[in-house]
Amino acid sequence: MVQLEINGIAISVPAGTTILEAVKGSGIEIPNLCYDKDLTAVGACRLCVVKVEGFRNLPAACSTAVQEGMRVLTEDNEVVEARKTILELMLANHPNDCMTCERTGNCRLQDYCYIYGIKSSPFSGEKKEFPIDSVNHLIERDHNKCILCGKCVRVCSEVQVINATEFTDRGFYTKVTTPFDKPLDTDYCRFCGQCIEMCPTGALINKQIKGTRPWEIKKVRTTCPFCGTGCNFDLNIKDGKVIGVSANENSPVNGRALCVKGRFHTDLIYSPDRVTKPLIREKGVLKETTWEKALNYVAENLSRIKAEYGPDSIAALSSARCTIEDNYIMQKFMRAVVGTNNVDHCART
DSSP states (O other): EEEEETEEEEEOOTTTBBHHHTTTTTTTTOOOOOOTTTSSSOOSSSSTBBBTTTTTTTBBBBTTTTTTTTTSSSSSHHHHHHHHHHHHHHHHHOOTTTOOTTTTSSHHHHHHHTTTTOOSSSOOOOOOOOOBBBOOOEEEGGGGOOOOOOOHHIIIIIIIOOOOOOESGGGGOOEOOOOOOOOOTTTTTTOOHHHHHHHHTTTTETTTTTTTGGGOEEEEEESSSSSTOOHHHHHHHTTTTTEEEEEEEEEEETTTTTOOOHHHHHGGGOOOOOOOOOOEOOOTTTEOHHHHHHHHHEEEEEEEHHHOOOOOEEEEEEEEOOOOOHHHHHHHHIIIIIIOOOEETTTTO
């Protein structure tokens, strides 16, 4: 354990802990844009700079390990002025369209500008004018709003292990893009949406939720219906309609990770081909009925078939789109109630 002092408060943390990690849970807030607990620390945005006694410069808290006897100040005048300058430099080359940006109210750059009172940038010069990539129907990329934090690159490489994007060019023209600067495509991108989850600005947008304000959305926690893993996410609901999905970091199974189905395909709810009511076939024609009639119909026929032909004349076919709990109940019903081991699964084809 290492003993140190942060803002006059003595704390003890394991050796190797960074300053940013050391203040977690202490009530001290150190702003950051490029840091994430699940990614390697790169110190790219420099917004988390702090003052350390004996250091010649202001080190980045996300990538500086604690030392025995270290004395750290997180909010003195020098640190605050450095953070203000960093934010002003970011805004110098950032579109000033917060009023109409899709991430208004959910943008960390906007939040920190509000906290530090940055209304505009005193720096002027050439502006980036990259074209917006909106070719695919799931993710929109606006390079002009990218602050080059690299979180999308790292999550794609370190967590998803896909490497769909990387930094290209140099200096003023540096940007995060795909091989040969092509639009996002299924040839190399899995459209998991992890990059959207990590992006702190409006550079990456979920097109399903585009056109809504965060305060217009009601979030409802639920379990993904696409497989038995049991991933959780938040349904985004506006005017009584599900418009998309957001990951929830408190999900016990998956955290913020979702696959393309879980993140983008809740639109199946409103598919015209979806069966939404039970159907009973009468004289070769499927007709809508009530759940009570449908369940009674199934129970009566299962009982009849079992009595006439025996329990092994009945089999159950389960689905990977059911939860583990649903599948457990199904096989338990077949074995304990029907009395057969004829249980199979649609994935074993």
